[in-house]
Amino acid sequence: MKLTIAGTGYVGLVAAAGFANLGNEVICLDIDDRKIGMLLAGDLPIFEPGLEEWYKINVKGGRLKFTTDSQKAIQDSDIIFICVGTPTNASHEADLTAVEEVARSIGRYMNGYKVVVNKSTVPVGTADVVKRLIRENQKIAVDFDVVSNPEFLREGAAVKDFENPDRIVIGTDSKRAEEIMVSLYRSVARTDRPIMVTDIRSAEIIKYASNAMLATRISFMNQLSFLCEKTGADIKEVAKGMGLDDRIGPRFLQAGIGYGGSCFPKDVRALISTLKTHDCDADLFEAVHRINEKQKCVVVEKLRSVLDIKGCTIAVWGISFKPKTDDIREAPSLMIIEQLLRAGAGIHACDPAAIESARPVLSDVAFFENPYETIRDCDALIIATEWNEFRNLDMRAVKILLKKPILIDGRNIYDPKEMKSLGFTYLGVGR
Numbered sequence: 001m002k003l004t005i006a007g008t009g010y011v012g013l014v015a016a017a018g019f020a021n022l023g024n025e026v027i028c029l030d031i032d033d034r035k036i037g038m039l040l041a042g043d044l045p046i047f048e049p050g051l052e053e054w055y056k057i058n059v060k061g062g063r064l065k066f067t068t069d070s071q072k073a074i075q076d077s078d079i080i081f082i083c084v085g086t087p088t089n090a091s092h093e094a095d096l097t098a099v100e101e102v103a104r105s106i107g108r109y110m111n112g113y114k115v116v117v118n119k120s121t122v123p124v125g126t127a128d129v130v131k132r133l134i135r136e137n138q139k140i141a142v143d144f145d146v147v148s149n150p151e152f153l154r155e156g157a158a159v160k161d162f163e164n165p166d167r168i169v170i171g172t173d174s175k176r177a178e179e180i181m182v183s184l185y186r187s188v189a190r191t192d193r194p195i196m197v198t199d200i201r202s203a204e205i206i207k208y209a210s211n212a213m214l215a216t217r218i219s220f221m222n223q224l225s226f227l228c229e230k231t232g233a234d235i236k237e238v239a240k241g242m243g244l245d246d247r248i249g250p251r252f253l254q255a256g257i258g259y260g261g262s263c264f265p266k267d268v269r270a271l272i273s274t275l276k277t278h279d280c281d282a283d284l285f286e287a288v289h290r291i292n293e294k295q296k297c298v299v300v301e302k303l304r305s306v307l308d309i310k311g312c313t314i315a316v317w318g319i320s321f322k323p324k325t326d327d328i329r330e331a332p333s334l335m336i337i338e339q340l341l342r343a344g345a346g347i348h349a350c351d352p353a354a355i356e357s358a359r360p361v362l363s364d365v366a367f368f369e370n371p372y373e374t375i376r377d378c379d380a381l382i383i384a385t386e387w388n389e390f391r392n393l394d395m396r397a398v399k400i401l402l403k404k405p406i407l408i409d410g411r412n413i414y415d416p417k418e419m420k421s422l423g424f425t426y427l428g429v430g431r
């Protein structure tokens, strides 16, 4: 099939490379000249494990192309995926400017029947807006369908998730579009992953509901972590005991420094706005959001309880919002570093993939490639991202390199008893 993917970010580029890898002809369309220039020159603008291999194979095979020419991209394809960003706007809603812009271009240039697929995370009712904008901008009145196909990939595991999704949700009111979409995804569904066909509005809500549920689990555990600290319990043991219940399951029960990234924070905010727009209560999600904001401050409060921060140098392991990505959007580490700088500390930081993303926004930070180099002469160490690279280090050497053996483990990756026996002042979260 002939596909155009509008928006070559974390979602668009993976989807484009994934569909090309299944034999489709895919055009990546973006308004960012720099990104398209990099992709044409053979460089990936993002880090995502496994993506480079798909990119190289499919560019070589002529199935994956890149352009900023929306007219050509739209006219040369049968299915157009909208994968542009939907960040939070000033009113805490999803900003649909980019989605609307793509819809207008599709209307302006379409030359025959197209399936327009919304993969961007958008509030319920957006498919109708897209339909209206396409229709209003059409120069020739051709038929089209708008489908909602929310994306559930996890950054850091996006390639694996494309090949092995838990489910594929297709929201449509058109039999013709349904057949095209099911046939496009058939080769992925062959691995026994269900394709769920539903109405458009339910599909749009499924995406927000899924992210809000995961965010709720995280805030749930973070709130309980305070009780564990006050009573001498261990939140990791509590999570284990809960997770062994089949009805609950073990995932997304880790207490820590709060959720970040380009999805959970903005999607929870957008869901709150959507609920309010429709005169519905949003109390639960407001609490989830509030708990998360508070949690991002926990690390610095813990550090303050054992160190007068002013004039100290603090090492931070991990900048990306989670492991295996270079994405730092709304990463809790950024707020932690900002608070430490404001308190008069100097910062050493390292990250296996996110240093280049972080440099422009953290101009006062000294970056290091190596975790041991990062901590040399520092007064304390904070673990902000649970990269595997930080899990099994020589903690005796870490203690010697640090000026003061203070370890604030924001991701609970080290054992408190072991760290205390090595002589660290160790503070985890909820233990």
Ligand code: NAD
Pocket: 006, 007, 008, 009, 010, 011, 012, 029, 030, 031, 032, 035, 083, 084, 085, 086, 098, 101, 102, 119, 120, 121, 122, 151, 152, 153, 154, 155, 262, 263
């Ligand atoms: P991103 O910011 O990485 O990429 C968006 C891309 O769209 C950018 O390259 C931008 O230049 C491009 N763009 C903007 N306007 C355009 C236009 N008019 N025409 C063509 N391209 C345009 O965003 P992302 O992280 O890939 O997210 C995209 C959408 O997918 C969002 O709605 C997001 O909520 C959703 N989503 C993201 C993830 C994730 O893990 N990142 C997972 C699931 C869903």
